[in-house]
Amino acid sequence: xxxxxxxxxxxxxxxxxxxxxxxxxxxxxxxxxxxxxxxxxxxxxxxxxxxxxxxxxxxxxxxxxxxxxxxxxxxxxxxxxxxxxxxxxxxxxxxxxxxxxxxxxxxxxxxxxxxxxxxxxxxxxxx
Amino acid sequence: xxxxxxxxxxxxxxxxxxxxxxxxxxxxxxxxxxxxxxxxxxxxxxxxxxxxxxxxxxxxxxxxxxxxxxxxxxxxxxxxxxxxxxxxxxxxxxxxxxxxxxxxxxxxxxxxxxxxxxxxxxxxxxxxxxxxxxxxxxxxxxxxxx
Numbered sequence: 001x002x003x004x005x006x007x008x009x010x011x012x013x014x015x016x017x018x019x020x021x022x023x024x025x026x027x028x029x030x031x032x033x034x035x036x037x038x039x040x041x042x043x044x045x046x047x048x049x050x051x052x053x054x055x056x057x058x059x060x061x062x063x064x065x066x067x068x069x070x071x072x073x074x075x076x077x078x079x080x081x082x083x084x085x086x087x088x089x090x091x092x093x094x095x096x097x098x099x100x101x102x103x104x105x106x107x108x109x110x111x112x113x114x115x116x117x118x119x120x121x122x123x124x125x126x127x
Numbered sequence: 128x129x130x131x132x133x134x135x136x137x138x139x140x141x142x143x144x145x146x147x148x149x150x151x152x153x154x155x156x157x158x159x160x161x162x163x164x165x166x167x168x169x170x171x172x173x174x175x176x177x178x179x180x181x182x183x184x185x186x187x188x189x190x191x192x193x194x195x196x197x198x199x200x201x202x203x204x205x206x207x208x209x210x211x212x213x214x215x216x217x218x219x220x221x222x223x224x225x226x227x228x229x230x231x232x233x234x235x236x237x238x239x240x241x242x243x244x245x246x247x248x249x250x251x252x253x254x255x256x257x258x259x260x261x262x263x264x265x266x267x268x269x270x271x272x273x
Binding site for chain 2: 032034042069
C-alpha cells in the first residue's frame with residue numbers, strides 16, 4: 001500500500017503487525033509540533049484520518065477495491081501528544097455498498113491510553 | 128476589562144511570530160480577523176496531496192487550519208491568549224478543495240462559559256458562498272474549575 005504525499009509530510013510509515021489493518025507511526029519532529037512540547041492537534045487528526053483511510057482501503061481491497069471520499073470526521077482529544085512517536089490504527093466498523101463507518105485511535109506508549117480517537121464516514125465507490 | 132497576564136491578542140502577530148512547527152510546515156498564514164473570528168489561509172502545496180490521481184489536498188491540512196483558526200477565534204473573543212485544549216472537532220467535508228487554489232478557513236467563537244468555548248467555522252477556496260468544509264467543536268480552558 002502506498003501512502004500519499006501528505007503522509008510523507010507527516011513522516012508516516014506503515015507498521016504491519018499481524019492480522020487486520022496495519023498501524024501507522026508518526027515520528028516526533030519539528031514539523032508536527034504545536035505549542036512547545038506538544039504535538040499539533042491537526043497533525044494528530046491528520047494521522048487518525050490516514051489510519052482510517054489505510055484501514056478502509058485494506059478492507060475494500062479484500063472486496064475488489066474502489067475509491068473512497070471523506071464525508072466527515074469527529075476527533076476527540078484525550079491527552080496532549082508529547083515529544084515521542086505516535087501510533088494510530090483504524091477499524092472499519094461497517095463497510096456497506098455506498099458508505100463506510102470507520103474509527104481510529106492514536107496512542108503513544110500504551111494502546112489502552114489513547115491520546116485521541118476519531119470517527120469517520122466515507123462514501124465508497126466500488127470498482 | 129481583563130485580568131489576564133497575557134497582552135492583548137494579535138492574531139496577525141501570533142501567526143507571524145508564534146506559529147512555527149506544523150503550522151509553518153503547512154504554510155498557514157494570517158488573512159483577517161474580527162471581534163470573535165479569525166481567518167487563515169492555506170496555500171496549495173503538492174506535498175499536501177491526499178488524492179494523487181486528482182491532485183486534491185488531504186483533509187488533514189484543512190483540519191489543522193480550522194483547529195488553529197477556531198482556537199485563535201477564542202482568543203480574539205477573549206481579547207487575550209489563554210491556555211486551552213481541543214476537546215473535540217468535527218468537520219463535514221462538503222466538497223474536495225480545488226487543486227491549485229489557496230484554501231481559506233474562518234473560525235468563529237460563538238459562546239464562552241467558565242470552562243468551555245464553543246466554536247464553528249467554514250473553509251472555502253475563493254467563494255465564501257461555496258464552502259468546502261464546515262466545522263464545529265469545543266475547547267476547554269486548562270486553568271478553569273468546572
